[in-house]
Amino acid sequence: MHELSLMQNVLQTVELSAEQHHICRINKVKLVIGQLTMALPDSLQFAFEALKPGTIFANASLVVEEQKARCQCRRCRQEFELDEFYGLVCPQCGNIDIQVQGGDEMYVDYYEGE
Amino acid sequence: MKVKLESRLLGANELIAHNNRNMFSSRGILVINLMSSPGSGKTTILECTIQELAKQIKIGVIEGDLYTDQDARRIEQQGVEVVQINTEGTCHLDAQMISHAYQKLDASKPQLLFIENVGNLVCPAEFDLGEDLRVVVISTAEGNDKVTKYPLVFRRADVVLVNKTDLLPYTDFDVEKVKNDIGLINPSASIFLISGRTGEGMEAWICWLLQQSKNKLLSMNETSYLQMAEGRE
Numbered sequence: 336m337h338e339l340s341l342m343q344n345v346l347q348t349v350e351l352s353a354e355q356h357h358i359c360r361i362n363k364v365k366l367v368i369g370q371l372t373m374a375l376p377d378s379l380q381f382a383f384e385a386l387k388p389g390t391i392f393a394n395a396s397l398v399v400e401e402q403k404a405r406c407q408c409r410r411c412r413q414e415f416e417l418d419e420f421y422g423l424v425c426p427q428c429g430n431i432d433i434q435v436q437g438g439d440e441m442y443v444d445y446y447e448g449e
Numbered sequence: 450m451k452v453k454l455e456s457r458l459l460g461a462n463e464l465i466a467h468n469n470r471n472m473f474s475s476r477g478i479l480v481i482n483l484m485s486s487p488g489s490g491k492t493t494i495l496e497c498t499i500q501e502l503a504k505q506i507k508i509g510v511i512e513g514d515l516y517t518d519q520d521a522r523r524i525e526q527q528g529v530e531v532v533q534i535n536t537e538g539t540c541h542l543d544a545q546m547i548s549h550a551y552q553k554l555d556a557s558k559p560q561l562l563f564i565e566n567v568g569n570l571v572c573p574a575e576f577d578l579g580e581d582l583r584v585v586v587i588s589t590a591e592g593n594d595k596v597t598k599y600p601l602v603f604r605r606a607d608v609v610l611v612n613k614t615d616l617l618p619y620t621d622f623d624v625e626k627v628k629n630d631i632g633l634i635n636p637s638a639s640i641f642l643i644s645g646r647t648g649e650g651m652e653a654w655i656c657w658l659l660q661q662s663k664n665k666l667l668s669m670n671e672t673s674y675l676q677m678a679e680g681r682e
Contacts (some may be wrong), residue, residue, distance in 0.1 A: 337572055341458050348456050356452055366458075372575075373601050422601045422633040431636050441458045445450045 338378035341441075342386055349446045350391060358448035361395040369440035370417060371445045376401060391448070404438025452563065463578055466543035469551070469579025473562070477674065478509075479665040480562045480579050481658075485586035486595070487568030490612040492520045493645035494586060499527040501655050502561070506662060509559030513567045513632045530557040536583055538559040541572035544579055559661055570595065574602035581665065588613040589622035594631040603631055608639045610654065613662060615644040 349364055364383075368374050376399040381398040404417045408425035409432040416426070423433040457463065476657055492512075499508055506597035510531040512521045526534050532550045534542060538651050547564060554562070564580060566573040585606040587595050596603050603609065609623065609631055624642065631638055639657065643650035666674070 339573060344458050344461070348454065348458075348460075352452060352454060352456075358452070371604070372512065412677070421604060423636065424633055428657060431632065443454045443456045443458070445451055445453045445455075449450055 338374060339382045339385070341374060342379060342382035343432055345383075345443055346386060346390065346392060348443055351447055353446070354392060356448075359391060361446055361448040363394050363396050363398065363447040364392070365400065365444040365446065366397045367400045367402055367440050367442055369438040370404050371421065371435075371438035373440045374441060395446075397446075400444070401446070402437060403438045406438040407434045407436075419428050451638050459577075462544050465548055466579040467488075469548055470581075472551075472578060474594045474665075474669070475497055476558075476677050477666045477669050478560060478562050478664040479547045479582070479658075480486045480564065480578075480580040482564050482573075482580035482583050483586065484570070484573045484606075485588075486570045489586045489588040489591060491568070491586055492523055494612060495524060495533055495565060495609065496527055497565060497645045497648060497651055498563075498655060498658070499524070499529055501651065501659065503527060503529055505659065507558060507560045508571065509551075509554040509557060509562045511547060511554070511562065511564045512541075513546070513565055514668035515539070515567060530554050530559065531677060532554070536567060540569050541576050542566050542578060543576045544573050547578045560605050560666075561658070569597040570602050574599075574605055580677065582607040582661065584608040584610060586612050587627065589620050589624075591622075593621070593623050593626055596627055596634070596656060603638070606635060606638050608657075609643065611642045612642065612645055614649055615647045626664045650665065 336398060352447050353361060379399055380397055387393055387395060407414045408428060409428040411428040413425055413427040424431055425433060485491050486520045502508060508529045509522050510529055512531060512533045514520055515536055515538060518533040521531045532553045534550050535547050564578060582608050585602055587609060628640055631640060641650060641654045643654055
């Protein structure tokens with residue numbers, strides 16, 4: 336994944352919006368990251384810490400909310416979460432016709448500043 | 450002060466990819482994003498595919514590499530228009546690069562556009578280029594574990610080409626296991642077993658490509674079809 340360039344994207348987006356709202360110091364940035372994007376929260380955190388010195392984010396904290404993919408078997412209607420391999424197999428009946436909802440989110444939810 | 454943004458992280462790329470897709474569709478061009486690890490045979494497959502298809506359909510190629518234009522020179526030998534993108538260190542192509550590169554191909558009016566992505570199974574999976582189909586190559590010399598190690602690129606693939614089948618007797622590659630692994634994360638992906646070197650299995654892949662191109666033209670609305678036909682005359 337591209338945690339560093341993703342984070343650059345985040346900072347740019349927030350900075351632009353902060354300018355419009357006349358905010359010159361950011362305290363908190365909240366991201367929502369879906370499981371299927373394979374973006375690693377730890378790496379995002381690291382990239383944030385590496386990029387923030389000397390910017391309006393210098394004293395800001397980053398919160399990453401991980402969003403699981405929601406799966407439902409089309410045969411037996413069993414609902415389940417994906418494992419690490421993302422195997423789309425129903426744990427109850429072994430069916431592979433699975434409906435997947437969400438898990439591919441990757442967005443800045445909100446930020447706080449003054 | 451709290452500001453709600455809900456702004457997508459790859460939003461800028463997705464917007465350009467969306468524009469690319471509309472532009473390609475209005476011209477009836479089928480666009481293939483070819484991805485794999487380095488050395489799995491993307492360029493050889495392209496050469497082989499172009500050799501068969503160039504008689505029937507106008508082809509354009511965008512080559513992505515970190516450095517050198519070696520691949521573009523190889524593809525040029527096949528007599529098709531090719532543009533090389535050198536990312537100079539960046540490990541994937543993005544929609545903006547494709548938008549720029551295609552401007553140099555537009556005059557030749559391709560009907561089928563191949564984009565050979567940078568050899569990498571990780572990053573290219575993230576970046577939508579505006580393609581119709583994502584084709585991922587895995588070669589028998591790479592071992593069995595690529596699908597399970599790099600699930601994202603395979604999960605998003607429309608087609609998986611298992612290449613270098615001529616080497617099967619010399620490797621421990623287990624075709625059935627790989628098919629099964631792909632089936633578990635992406636049951637709708639089409640799988641073709643091919644050898645770019647011997648040409649084995651290429652026919653089925655090429656027929657499939659031609660059919661996709663036909664479907665693409667059929668899906669165009671009448672107005673844009675007429676505009677395209679005029680442009681080609």
